[in-house]
Amino acid sequence: MGKASSERSGSESMSRCSVCGREFPEGELVRCSECGRPYCRGCAGKDPSMRALGICSDCEEAHGAEEFLDEEL
Ligand SMILES: [Zn+2]
Numbered sequence: 001m002g003k004a005s006s007e008r009s010g011s012e013s014m015s016r017c018s019v020c021g022r023e024f025p026e027g028e029l030v031r032c033s034e035c036g037r038p039y040c041r042g043c044a045g046k047d048p049s050m051r052a053l054g055i056c057s058d059c060e061e062a063h064g065a066e067e068f069l070d071e072e073l
């Protein structure tokens, strides 16, 4: 085994929010159940499709559920 793996160096593994680009611990992120794109809670809360369906707006469009977005106001 010549592999230099350093697991658990103290902090939780961090992932980058795909919207705002900031890093968050894995447990703080919500992932699109279709493509797995990470959203922080703040960005997920601003995305109506993430909030309601748990999928990102790209996947939501692919599903053809656009009518849902009419409910903005
Ligand atoms: Zn974010």
Ligand SMILES: [Zn+2]
Binding pocket: 032, 033, 034, 035, 036, 037, 055, 056, 057, 058, 059, 060
């Ligand atoms: Zn997605």
